Amino acid sequence: MEIQTLQTDYAGRRWALFWLALKSSILTVLTLGFYRFWMKTRLRRFYWSAIRPGGVPLEYTGTGVEKLMGFLIAVVFMAFYIGIFNLLLMYVSFSLLNDNFAAYAMSFIGIIPIYFYAQYRARRYILARTRWRGLRFGIDPAAWAYAWRALLHWLGTILTLGILYPRQIFWLEKFRIDRTWFGRERFVQEGGWTTLLPAATHLYIGIGLSILAGVIGWFNPVGFALLGLSVPWLVIGLVHFKVQSFRILTANKRLGGAIRFHAAPRTGRVFGIYLLGNFIASMILWLGLMALVVGIVVFLAMFSQLDVFSEDFDALLDSGDAIVQFGLIGVLALLYFSVFVFWGVLNQVFVTMPLLRHYAETTSIANSHQLVLISQRPRDEFSEAEGFAEALDIGAAI
Amino acid sequence: MSMTDQPPLTPSFADYMDGETARVQRVQLEIIEHADRSVLRITLPDGGVPIDWPLADLRLIPDQADKKAAVLGQAGDNPARVVVSDTDLAARLTAVCPNLKRRHKDPNVLKRLAVLSAGAVASVALIIFVLVPVMADQLALMLPARGEKALGDTTFEQIRQALTENTEYGLPLCDAPDGLVALNKMLDRLNPGTDFPYEINLHVLDHEMVNAFALPGGHIVLFRGLLKDATSPEEVAGVLGHEMGHVDHRDPTRLALRSAGSVGVLGLLLGDFAGGAAVLFLTERLIQAQYSRGAEADSDTYAHALLGQVGLPTAPMGDFFLRLGGDNTDEDTSLLSHLASHPDLKGRAQAAVDADQVGEVYTPVLSVTEWRDLQNICDS
Ligand SMILES: [Zn+2]
Numbered sequence: 001m002e003i004q005t006l007q008t009d010y011a012g013r014r015w016a017l018f019w020l021a022l023k024s025s026i027l028t029v030l031t032l033g034f035y036r037f038w039m040k041t042r043l044r045r046f047y048w049s050a051i052r053p054g055g056v057p058l059e060y061t062g063t064g065v066e067k068l069m070g071f072l073i074a075v076v077f078m079a080f081y082i083g084i085f086n087l088l089l090m091y092v093s094f095s096l097l098n099d100n101f102a103a104y105a106m107s108f109i110g111i112i113p114i115y116f117y118a119q120y121r122a123r124r125y126i127l128a129r130t131r132w133r134g135l136r137f138g139i140d141p142a143a144w145a146y147a148w149r150a151l152l153h154w155l156g157t158i159l160t161l162g163i164l165y166p167r168q169i170f171w172l173e174k175f176r177i178d179r180t181w182f183g184r185e186r187f188v189q190e191g192g193w194t195t196l197l198p199a200a201t202h203l204y205i206g207i208g209l210s211i212l213a214g215v216i217g218w219f220n221p222v223g224f225a226l227l228g229l230s231v232p233w234l235v236i237g238l239v240h241f242k243v244q245s246f247r248i249l250t251a252n253k254r255l256g257g258a259i260r261f262h263a264a265p266r267t268g269r270v271f272g273i274y275l276l277g278n279f280i281a282s283m284i285l286w287l288g289l290m291a292l293v294v295g296i297v298v299f300l301a302m303f304s305q306l307d308v309f310s311e312d313f314d315a316l317l318d319s320g321d322a323i324v325q326f327g328l329i330g331v332l333a334l335l336y337f338s339v340f341v342f343w344g345v346l347n348q349v350f351v352t353m354p355l356l357r358h359y360a361e362t363t364s365i366a367n368s369h370q371l372v373l374i375s376q377r378p379r380d381e382f383s384e385a386e387g388f389a390e391a392l393d394i395g396a397a398i
Numbered sequence: 399m400s401m402t403d404q405p406p407l408t409p410s411f412a413d414y415m416d417g418e419t420a421r422v423q424r425v426q427l428e429i430i431e432h433a434d435r436s437v438l439r440i441t442l443p444d445g446g447v448p449i450d451w452p453l454a455d456l457r458l459i460p461d462q463a464d465k466k467a468a469v470l471g472q473a474g475d476n477p478a479r480v481v482v483s484d485t486d487l488a489a490r491l492t493a494v495c496p497n498l499k500r501r502h503k504d505p506n507v508l509k510r511l512a513v514l515s516a517g518a519v520a521s522v523a524l525i526i527f528v529l530v531p532v533m534a535d536q537l538a539l540m541l542p543a544r545g546e547k548a549l550g551d552t553t554f555e556q557i558r559q560a561l562t563e564n565t566e567y568g569l570p571l572c573d574a575p576d577g578l579v580a581l582n583k584m585l586d587r588l589n590p591g592t593d594f595p596y597e598i599n600l601h602v603l604d605h606e607m608v609n610a611f612a613l614p615g616g617h618i619v620l621f622r623g624l625l626k627d628a629t630s631p632e633e634v635a636g637v638l639g640h641e642m643g644h645v646d647h648r649d650p651t652r653l654a655l656r657s658a659g660s661v662g663v664l665g666l667l668l669g670d671f672a673g674g675a676a677v678l679f680l681t682e683r684l685i686q687a688q689y690s691r692g693a694e695a696d697s698d699t700y701a702h703a704l705l706g707q708v709g710l711p712t713a714p715m716g717d718f719f720l721r722l723g724g725d726n727t728d729e730d731t732s733l734l735s736h737l738a739s740h741p742d743l744k745g746r747a748q749a750a751v752d753a754d755q756v757g758e759v760y761t762p763v764l765s766v767t768e769w770r771d772l773q774n775i776c777d778s
Pocket of ligand 1: 689694
């Protein structure tokens with residue numbers, strides 16, 4: 001049987017994304033946040049269509065309206081859950097323990113299963129609205145089963161100070177992937193959690209050094225100086241693990257009988273994109289802000305009789321003049337929101353997009369000739385969309 | 399079907415996905431223009447029957463990253479797609495397809511959205527204003543005295559923190575020794591063996607607000623502003639009696655539990671979990687303590703009975719309410735004060751005067767010196 005491999009190419013242009021992100025961010029601010037459902041939709045359409053395995057773009061078919069509706073449904077459920085739950089917690093906490101700390105702790109812990117639940121539901125929605133070569137993706141409904149598994153795995157990871165993190169990553173990925181479909185063909189996650197261990201070496205060294213620093217620091221505060229080494233090691237180790245575990249997990253995925261995947265993302269590249277992207281974004285933001293401030297000062301100096309540097313100007317600012325006060329508040333609010341909007345937009349352009357591009361371009365599909373045998377799956381209506389994730393503010397970027 | 403009006407274009411090629419399998423087929427595209435129904439003819443490589451998509455039904459998939467290619471679909475739910483990479487053909491299609499950029503409009507979507515929004519708002523309101531309060535009222539009656547006391551202790555500390563910038567110690571408690579003696583004398587007079595499940599814990603806070611409020615577990619808080627504003631100890635005694643009424647009816651416990659529920663929901667809507675805003679809101683609710691009209695009237699009645707029982711007049715309490723009402727122009731006192739939170743201060747004042755069974759002759763609750771000590775309890 002002849003082996004055929006599909007490379008993935010990436011088609012997005014920075015400027016196109018910049019304008020799309022900017023336009024929709026401004027609309028989101030102007031509509032007090034309501035446009036964000038459409039903003040997410042449009043950005044996803046862009047990103048999906050940029051990723052082209054074998055030259056055929058992915059397509060995102062979600063809509064803003066269904067996201068807004070899903071959000072409304074989720075808010076009602078959450079209001080019920082949180083209202084009643086907090087009330088009962090407060091009651092139990094005070095009647096049994098005579099304290100409210102337990103209530104606060106529990107009301108936080110009580111949200112965590114919902115968080116995982118929402119994560120899975122959001123994934124289901126996104127997969128149900130993703131198509132490639134005309135076929136829909138999908139994932140079986142199993143959000144609660146996922147939520148309690150995720151809870152236990154996280155507990156294990158925390159109790160073992162991160163040692164079991166690779167195990168958690170593997171089993172949760174396996175849980176999701178084994179339920180994921182492309183058309184009528186199912187994905188399978190093969191391999192075992194120990195296959196991720198080589199990728200975790202530096203993570204473990206970072207954890208070990210940090211514990212050592214804590215132990216030494218307990219006896220002699222000088223020991224805390226070791227944190228200066230161990231924390232960067234931990235952070236880089238974590239990024240390395242994220243990138244390389246993706247590579248290993250991808251290599252062990254199978255679609256149907258024979259379709260396999262290959263990924264080769266590089267830790268250095270990912271780290272570089274984070275550093276450089278954030279640096280460029282913050283430089284542009286700073287320069288823009290400075291230009292804006294200088295512009296305002298020059299404008300005031302040239303087109304009004306006010307001498308900006310005189311005491312009259314200070315006096316005017318201090319005066320109770322309502323118009324001046326409102327003007328100032330308006331300018332400040334505008335600045336504040338502009339900074340947030342621009343930061344989000346620049347992050348999309350200089351971090352999210354290059355990352356996606358790197359992952360896309362280093363991923364390929366082997367034995368792709370088998371794809372033609374796969375047929376369509378029915379539409380998953382799923383009226384609450386990713387409302388729970390929206391209500392909980394999960395999944396920031398896209 | 400009439401024949402074509404103009405010679406067909408040279409055929410171009412594109413990728414076609416039928417939406418039934420994951421096959422990508424290289425197909426031949428032609429625009430065939432009829433007078434009534436022009437179509438995009440898709441000729442499959444296997445020589446099967448060509449597929450005709452009416453040009454009026456063609457839709458461009460929006461927000462595509464690759465500006466050089468055009469992804470075409472049909473109006474409706476058909477998942478079949480044509481990816482056109484030939485720029486000439488793409489331009490030609492743009493020229494002849496009238497509805498390429500028309501969005502899919504579901505006529506019922508606005509209606510459904512309106513119904514859903516109204517339903518969501520109504521449900522959240524129902525939860526905050528009906529479900530949580532009803533449950534809170536039930537739970538408040540079941541909460542053991544020790545739990546109630548702990549709830550009060552915690553909220554009292556939160557309120558002291560919220561009322562000052564000094565976050566280390568909170569708003570100071572007034573404790574000039576002579577003033578405390580006078581305060582306790584007043585409390586003893588009003589508290590002749592009343593069987594509360596917990597002791598009344600009376601505090602004066604160093605704040606200019608003309609206000610007093612009760613907290614769960616028997617805490618009663620008077621503000622310095624109220625002591626200064628009162629013209630006689632009997633007026634303060636009236637306020638104290640009123641607050642003891644709230645304690646007896648467990649109003650503050652109900653309010654605290656209600657707030658705990660609705661604060662969580664509010665945090666959800668504002669995207670602030672267990673955050674500072676929630677705590678601030680909670681303390682503000684408790685200071686304002688906007689109980690229902692009925693709860694206020696019940697506490698007034700309680701105060702009237704209590705004062706009468708210990709031989710004190712209730713008319714001064716009425717005077718005090720009237721003065722609070724007159725002060726309403728002063729934002730500091732009127733907007734934040736639990737005592738002035740109900741508009742019908744005149745009615746309440748009249749009720750206090752009517753309930754007076756003692757008149758002008760009584761043993762004053764404090765002597766002139768003790769009253770002065772109490773008013774100066776914060777000067778130490
Ligand atoms: Zn009251």
